[in-house]
Amino acid sequence: MISPILLRTFVALVDTQHFTRTAEQLHMTQPGVSQHIKKLEQQLGAALLARYGKSFELTEAGQRLYDYAQNQAEAETRLRESITGDTREAGVLELACSGAMALRLYPALLALQQRHPALQVNLEAAPNQAIIERINANQTDLGIVSQPCPDPLMTQQRLGQDPLCLVLPASAVAAQSKPDWALLSSLGFINHPDGHHYASQLLEANFTSHYAGMDSLPQSGYINQLGQILLPVSMGLGFTVLPQSAVAAFPYPEQLQIASLDQPVLESIYLLHKKHRPLAQRYQLVTELLTSAWQ
Numbered sequence: 001m002i003s004p005i006l007l008r009t010f011v012a013l014v015d016t017q018h019f020t021r022t023a024e025q026l027h028m029t030q031p032g033v034s035q036h037i038k039k040l041e042q043q044l045g046a047a048l049l050a051r052y053g054k055s056f057e058l059t060e061a062g063q064r065l066y067d068y069a070q071n072q073a074e075a076e077t078r079l080r081e082s083i084t085g086d087t088r089e090a091g092v093l094e095l096a097c098s099g100a101m102a103l104r105l106y107p108a109l110l111a112l113q114q115r116h117p118a119l120q121v122n123l124e125a126a127p128n129q130a131i132i133e134r135i136n137a138n139q140t141d142l143g144i145v146s147q148p149c150p151d152p153l154m155t156q157q158r159l160g161q162d163p164l165c166l167v168l169p170a171s172a173v174a175a176q177s178k179p180d181w182a183l184l185s186s187l188g189f190i191n192h193p194d195g196h197h198y199a200s201q202l203l204e205a206n207f208t209s210h211y212a213g214m215d216s217l218p219q220s221g222y223i224n225q226l227g228q229i230l231l232p233v234s235m236g237l238g239f240t241v242l243p244q245s246a247v248a249a250f251p252y253p254e255q256l257q258i259a260s261l262d263q264p265v266l267e268s269i270y271l272l273h274k275k276h277r278p279l280a281q282r283y284q285l286v287t288e289l290l291t292s293a294w295q
Helices: 004-016 019-026 030-044 060-084 099-115 128-136 181-187 195-206 244-248 283-293
Strands: 049-052 055-058 091-097 119-125 142-145 154-169 189-191 219-222 240-243 256-258 266-274
Touching (some): 019 030, 091 099, 091 128, 091 283, 099 119, 099 240, 099 244, 128 266, 142 283, 154 244, 189 195, 240 244
Parallel strands (some): 091 119, 091 142, 189 219
Antiparallel strands (some): 049 055, 142 266, 154 256, 154 266
16 A cells, blocks of 8 residues: 555655755655655655656656546545535436336436536436345435335335326227237237336236236237337337336327226335435435425
């Protein structure tokens, strides 16, 4: 490990270009400055200065060390500013939610960043369990999940409910208001990262006599791109299940049909973060945005 005391002497010497002035600046003797440089060269195993008369030039190793010291100083400055500069309107927002939920939330989060350009939104789309794991690993500060979290080290706030929708191609249900199991089987399921989680709830509640798990239903495709989940459905290639808020974000609603259900299924939405890891002030803006979104 490079001694910070020796490194400080080296940087001061490079900046002043003079042993005597460096000694005066650091309240040392001139031989003391020379001794520090010698110890640093021994520690690194390379000459740092090419001396000529009372002057010197940096060797290649010396230049690299000086650049390193400058980078370290800048990093420390940024660190101090980030620690002491906690404000509502600046900093990085580390968030995670389901891919379907991101369809609804991401535009609102980007609008928040437009209003406050010093903010940076990092949104990770992931299933519930992966979101919890990311929060535990300090990779995500705030998560939006669709199941209660039993972990006592988590703080959770119920935001509201989102109806689940059985989404079919508009042409597939033109002649009937309610799809039957035969129609769903003929279409096949368009799966996505949260597909089985959503579909199992809705199908079990509305097709009890036929539904025997997702393996009993043909799958027509899989897509993990946030904005593309409903595209194959709109083209007549299958059906899927998504929260109503995600369906509302699709730009071509006339190409879809939301099926009428005998047993509507509502999914609760929770805001999640670590109980003993205080959130920065900027997350107040996000909490306010999310709370209003489900009011």
